[in-house]
Amino acid sequence: MNIGIIGFGYWGTNLVRNFANLSGAELTLVADSRIERKQFLGKLCPAAEFTTNPYDITDNVNIDAVVIATPVFTHYELAKRSLTNKKHVLVEKPMSSDIKQAEELINISEKSGKVLMVDHTYLYTGAVRKMKELIDNNQIGNIKYFDSTRINLGLFQPDVNVLWDLATHDISILNYLMSEKPTTVQATGVSHTSNGIENIAYLTVKYNSGLIAHFNCSWSSPVKIRMMLIGGDKKMIVFNDLEPTEKIKVYDTGYEYKTDEDKTKILVDYRAGDIYIPKLETREALSLMATDFRNAVENGEKPLSDMNSGLDVIRILEASQRSIKERGKEVTI
Numbered sequence: 378m379n380i381g382i383i384g385f386g387y388w389g390t391n392l393v394r395n396f397a398n399l400s401g402a403e404l405t406l407v408a409d410s411r412i413e414r415k416q417f418l419g420k421l422c423p424a425a426e427f428t429t430n431p432y433d434i435t436d437n438v439n440i441d442a443v444v445i446a447t448p449v450f451t452h453y454e455l456a457k458r459s460l461t462n463k464k465h466v467l468v469e470k471p472m473s474s475d476i477k478q479a480e481e482l483i484n485i486s487e488k489s490g491k492v493l494m495v496d497h498t499y500l501y502t503g504a505v506r507k508m509k510e511l512i513d514n515n516q517i518g519n520i521k522y523f524d525s526t527r528i529n530l531g532l533f534q535p536d537v538n539v540l541w542d543l544a545t546h547d548i549s550i551l552n553y554l555m556s557e558k559p560t561t562v563q564a565t566g567v568s569h570t571s572n573g574i575e576n577i578a579y580l581t582v583k584y585n586s587g588l589i590a591h592f593n594c595s596w597s598s599p600v601k602i603r604m605m606l607i608g609g610d611k612k613m614i615v616f617n618d619l620e621p622t623e624k625i626k627v628y629d630t631g632y633e634y635k636t637d638e639d640k641t642k643i644l645v646d647y648r649a650g651d652i653y654i655p656k657l658e659t660r661e662a663l664s665l666m667a668t669d670f671r672n673a674v675e676n677g678e679k680p681l682s683d684m685n686s687g688l689d690v691i692r693i694l695e696a697s698q699r700s701i702k703e704r705g706k707e708v709t710i
């Protein structure tokens with residue numbers, strides 16, 4: 378399986394490192410429009426050739442699979458051209474700039490029989506897989522809330538707002554952990570630059586069961602926080618991604634309520650028990666993701682981060698953008 382990677386910037390460098398070490402695959406060609414990246418590729422992966430033209434990869438008869446790690450607005454065109462030329466495609470998150478593009482890519486993939494996968498890297502982390510195990514084994518109980526904060530002094534992206542850049546991760550985790558589908562979205566945000574692209578935004582996602590999810594995303598915070606709280610009616614999880622080893626803590630904390638006899642007052646009983654720190658798998662998430670892509674191509678296995686999970690994320694992001702435009706109006710997904 379010959380692989381070509383388009384986009385050798387910050388994230389593309391991690392992808393090159395992982396695909397260069399992937400057994401059963403050859404990283405043969407890397408494209409980046411910046412010629413100065415050629416020298417660095419020579420050091421990182423001397424076996425791969427370099428080009429400044431992405432079509433040397435999308436149109437190359439010797440390439441079986443294309444990995445796309447360019448800015449979001451380029452994903453659709455490069456993925457479409459690769460799929461149309463009968464290549465398997467792994468595209469960076471978010472999959473495309475809107476629902477229509479994502480649906481079209483899925484359609485081409487289904488017709489051509491070629492894999493289309495999205496890199497929602499977090500789904501392959503030990504922490505997220507442990508949370509999935511705890512929730513699926515009913516150790517947390519019915520999930521009542523999901524609250525995520527992803528803020529830092531981040532790179533202002535030129536083409537997408539802070540939700541498309543940062544909340545993409547958290548939404549992919551939310552969708553993976555919850556079996557229920559969300560119903561509505563409300564979002565507000567603000568742009569502090571002249572390009573109108575929101576650098577701070579707050580998103581709320583609601584479900585029929587009463588589950589509520591909230592996301593706080595910012596490129597303008599003096600401190601870096603990567604924190605997720607998941608509350609169930611049995612236990613609660615705190616996921617702090619900045620902790621080097623103890624990323625997940627499970628709190629045996631909860632509350633129960635009763636109403637008094639004439640049903641006018643609510644009486645709440647609190648419970649605060651032990652805190653459990655599970656051991657996590659430490660293999661690099663990107664290496665597992667690359668292996669999942671290879672297995673999907675070679676054996677037709679359904680990847681964890683498949684094209685439909687990519688579309689589900691885009692549905693929430695697009696609805697959030699509409700809500701921001703309409704000053705926080707509730708938008709049905």
Ligand SMILES: NC(=O)c1ccc[n+]([C@@H]2O[C@H](COP(=O)([O-])OP(=O)(O)OC[C@H]3O[C@@H](n4cnc5c(N)ncnc54)[C@H](O)[C@@H]3O)[C@@H](O)[C@H]2O)c1
Nearest residue numbers: 384385386387388389409410411431446447449469470498
């Ligand atoms: N999965 C993750 O955790 C994760 C983390 C960071 C970024 N990303 C995603 O990776 C993608 C790239 O982000 P980044 O932070 O690496 O950006 P970046 O700006 O550091 O890198 C993008 C590279 O693509 C090159 N490029 C742009 N258009 C091109 C084209 N048409 N042909 C060839 N090269 C082109 C640029 O020269 C640049 O080197 C984005 O989609 C982003 O959302 C994913």
